[in-house]
Amino acid sequence: MGKNASLLQVRGITKIFSKGTVDEVTALDDVSLDVNAEDYITIIGSNGAGKTTLLNVIAGIFPPEEGEVLINGDDITKLPEHRRARYFGRVHQDPKIGTGAKLTIEENLAFALLRGQRRGLKAAINEQRRELFRSTLAPLGLGLESRLDAFVGTLSSGQRQSIALTMATISNPTLLLLDEHVANLDPRTAQIVFDLTEMIVQREKLTTMMITHNMECALKYGNRLIMMHRGKIIVDIGQEDKQKLAINDLINAFEQAAGEKLVDEAILLSRCEL
Amino acid sequence: MDAVGVILGFSSYEGLVFGLVAIGVYLTLRVLAFPDLTVDGSYTLGGATSAVLIVKGFNPLVGIIAALVAGLCAGIITAVLNTKLRLPALLAGILMMVGLYSVNLRIMGGANVSLLREPTIFDQAGGLLGIGSNTIGLSIIVALLIVVIVLLILNWFLRTELGLGLRATGDNEEMVRGLGSDTNKNLILGVSIANGLVALAGSVVAQAQGFADVGMGIGMVVMGLASVIIGETLFNPRGVAGLLLAGISGAFIYRLIITIALRLGLAPGDLKLITALLVIAAMAVPYIKKKIRHEWIPPAERW
Ligand SMILES: Nc1ncnc2c1ncn2[C@@H]1O[C@H](COP(=O)(O)OP(=O)(O)OP(=O)(O)O)[C@@H](O)[C@H]1O
Ligand SMILES: [Mg+2]
Secondary structure, eight states: OOOSOOOOEEEEEEESSSTTSOOOOOEEEEEEEEOOOOOOEEEEOOSSSSSSHHHHHHTTOOOEEEEEEETTTTEETTSSSHHGGGGGGEESSSSHHHSSSBBBBHHHHHHHHHTSOOOOSSBBBOHHHHHHHHHHHHHGTSGGGGGSBBBGSSSSSHHHHHHHHHHHHTTTEOOOOOOOTTTTTTTHHHHHHHHHHHHHHHHHHEEEEOOSSHHHOOOOOOOEEEEEEEEEEEEEEHHHHHHHHHHHHHHHHHHHHHSSSOOOOHHHOOOOHH | HHHHHHHHHHHHHHHHHHHHHHHIIIIIIISOOOOOOTTTHHHHHHHHHHHHHHHHTTOOHHHHHHHHHHHHHHHHHHHHHHHTSSHHHHHHHHHHHHHHHHHHHHHHTTSEEEOTTSOOHHHHHHHHHHHHTTTTHHHHHHHHHHHHHHHHHHHHTTHHHHHHHHHHHOHHHHHHHHEEEEEEHHHHHHHHHHHHHHHHHHHHHHHTTEEEETTTTTTTTHHHHHHHHHHHHHOOOOOOHHHHHHHHHHHHHHHHHHHHHHHOOGGGGHOOOOOOOOHHHHHHHHHHHHTTTOOOOHHHHHH
8 A cells, every 4th residue: 555645546547438430439538636535526527528437437347448546556447346346335326226126225235234345154134234224324314224124126216315325335435436426316305315425424534526417516515626528637626726616717717728618508507406 | 645635745746846946947037137048958967967876876865966066067157158258148048058958968878867776865765764765755755855955045045145145136236246246256156056956956856757868857947937937926925035935836836737737638748838828827917917907017028
């Protein structure tokens, strides 16, 4: 472990899809980024900017064409997804991705509890673990702690995303990766899940990267803001500057860095409802 | 014994041994969502392996264990074809089924091996219990013993951390990888266990009927499928234990229907059609029930 290394180092990552065909896209173009412990980074950018691809490369869903990913100074670029999962908790836009519908709540949590650990021939669920699950779910205020044996497929999408968030955080990940994880929920549920996220991130002091589609939210939350555009990080603002910034400043920063007008109305116009 | 007794006794024995096949199919199809057609081949593989070993003078128990191991290996190969060489699961299973046909012929050195004058586990058990080895009661006891052991082990295993990983893999592979478990390994382990059980059943049946035959596995996948579906339709089970028991019960009811059909004078050649009709009925009944209640029904799977 490198002593002074950042928690996560992304070095010169290039990711090209469908290389050598007419569909070739450079989703990440020589991207570098240092994430420090307890950073809470909001990531913003228009559709297709490469935000999800960046998280996918970090999590190891697919290998990059070029560059390295280091965690605590260790090169994990070549590790398959399941062998680096112990570092990452992740919540996707779609609650279905992060949970198992045909398993019960307690089975889902028991499976998530052992993220990155050896899974052996001990009972997956015992009374002690159940107690842990109840006390983890109770603060959510959704009553899920009394429904441990309900199948997750029968839950509402808000409840299900809350389970997904709990699963991502229950075994203290080195880095929490959130990809527009409340975007598919109705406003009220989105608020609940988002508040939960804030609560867990603050309480556990989790280092977090959160993609959002909304400038106002990106400014309001977190202590660092990154803007992506056409596969590059074009703006990277720390806590102090971020607090002084208004949306208009952010738009100016973008247009200066990108050398073009920001045209994505979803990013520009929508209010942060959270 | 009266006719009802005979029918029930015979169906119980068959339900138990073919229940092992049903449990194998349940493991691949329902637990792992891996439609595996290796079964026809691995069932015969189990029968062939143990028959040849017994003829060579090995203890019948050794024959059974060797059959189990052979089935485990067949399952590993099927799953490796799918996970490492990326063949579609259905194709991997079909290829294995076809390939195993030749392998089984080679193992037996011909189309069949007779066990008529050889010792079997039934003789051994009969000797231990002091019952004649050709009674249906003894067959039931031996089959029951094996099934109970298998069910207890599976019921325990599927609730362990590792077993939960298998069930999660059949549910949501993306989630499983994201939580640090290797879906390929899980599939290999699960398909392997399933085919081990199927081969075990083949070995028991070969010893019960006194021969192994290269065609003895034909139709086993469909029979296992029929049992699983009948069990699910009738008992609507929940949880690991319920599903396992439903598989065995489904096999019993399936064999009961088949035995009665034969008694009623249908020819053995008609049984395939009966089986097909049973599966169709068992699958269509829940659909029709829901339709009548105007419930929403998801479209059928396409694999
Ligand atoms: N698996 C893939 N196969 C092929 N192309 C892909 C794949 N994933 C992403 N891309 C392409 O890479 C580019 C970046 O996509 P990405 O999903 O990272 O964008 P994003 O910033 O997350 O956008 P959004 O805000 O719409 O989620 C897009 O052009 C997309 O079409
Ligand atoms: Mg995205």
